[in-house]
Amino acid sequence: MITNSLDYKNSSTRTKTVAIVGIVAALVFIFGGRAVDSDAVRMIAKPIPVLCLALWAYWLPQRSSYRIWLIAGLILCMFGDILLEASRVWDNDSYFLFGLVSFLLGHVAYIVMFTRDSRELFPGRAILAYGYGIFIYAFLYTQGDLGDMTFPVVFYVLVIMTMVWRAASRVGVAGIGRFSAQIGLIGALLFAFSDSVLAINRFAVDLPLSGYIVIITYWLGQTGIAMSARRDI
Numbered sequence: 001m002i003t004n005s006l007d008y009k010n011s012s013t014r015t016k017t018v019a020i021v022g023i024v025a026a027l028v029f030i031f032g033g034r035a036v037d038s039d040a041v042r043m044i045a046k047p048i049p050v051l052c053l054a055l056w057a058y059w060l061p062q063r064s065s066y067r068i069w070l071i072a073g074l075i076l077c078m079f080g081d082i083l084l085e086a087s088r089v090w091d092n093d094s095y096f097l098f099g100l101v102s103f104l105l106g107h108v109a110y111i112v113m114f115t116r117d118s119r120e121l122f123p124g125r126a127i128l129a130y131g132y133g134i135f136i137y138a139f140l141y142t143q144g145d146l147g148d149m150t151f152p153v154v155f156y157v158l159v160i161m162t163m164v165w166r167a168a169s170r171v172g173v174a175g176i177g178r179f180s181a182q183i184g185l186i187g188a189l190l191f192a193f194s195d196s197v198l199a200i201n202r203f204a205v206d207l208p209l210s211g212y213i214v215i216i217t218y219w220l221g222q223t224g225i226a227m228s229a230r231r232d233i
Contacts, residue, residue: 029041069109070109070113114163180230194218197214
C-alpha cells in the first residue's frame with residue numbers, strides 16, 4: 001500500500017514537471033521564437049514539448065507494445081521538428097525532405113500503435129479519411145506548385161490518412177477504453193489538420209497566422225495521441 005502510494009506520488013510529480021516544462025517551452029517558442037523571430041530560440045524550444053510527451057509516456061505504469069510504438073513515434077516526430085526548423089533557418093529543401101521522412105516514419109509508428117488493439121477495417125471510416133486526403137492533395141496539385149515534392153507529398157498524405165483511419169478504427173471497439181479511443185482520434189485529426197495547413201501554406205496559398213495554427217494544432221494533436229496510452233481513466 002505504501003509502495004503504491006509512493007509510485008502514484010512520483011508519477012504525479014513527474015507528470016506535472018514534464019507538463020510545466022513542455023508548456024513553458026511551447027510559450028518560449030511561440031513568443032520568443034515566432035514573435036521575436038529568433039532562430040536560436042526556435043531551434044532549441046521547438047522539440048521540447050514532444051520530448052516531454054515521450055518522457056511522460058516512458059514513465060507510464062502500463063508496459064505494452066502500444067506504449068513502445070508511441071514513444072518511437074514521438075521521438076521520430078521530435079527529429080522531424082528539428083529538421084523542418086533547420087530547413088527554414090538555412091533555406092535548405094534537403095532538410096525539409098529529411099524532416100518529411102522523419103514525420104512519415106513517426107506516422108508509421110502511430111499506425112502500428114493503433115493496430116495493437118484494433119484491426120477491424122471499418123471501410124466507411126477509411127473512405128472518409130482517404131477522401132479528405134484526396135481533397136487536400138487535389139487542392140495542392142491544382143492550386144500549388146509541388147515540383148519535385150509531388151510524389152513524396154502524395155505518399156505522405158496516404159500515410160497520414162492511414163494513421164487517421166486506424167485511430168478512428170479504435171472508437172467503439174470492445175476492450176478499448178472510450179477515453180483512449182476518442183482522445184487518440186482527436187489527436188490524429190488535429191495532427192492531420194496541422195499538416196494540411198502546413199502543406200497549403202508551403203505549396204499553394206499564404207495563410208494568415210498559419211505558423212501559429214500549425215504549431216498549436218500539432219502540439220495538441222501529439223498530446224491527444226500520447227494521452228491515448230492512458231488506460232486507467
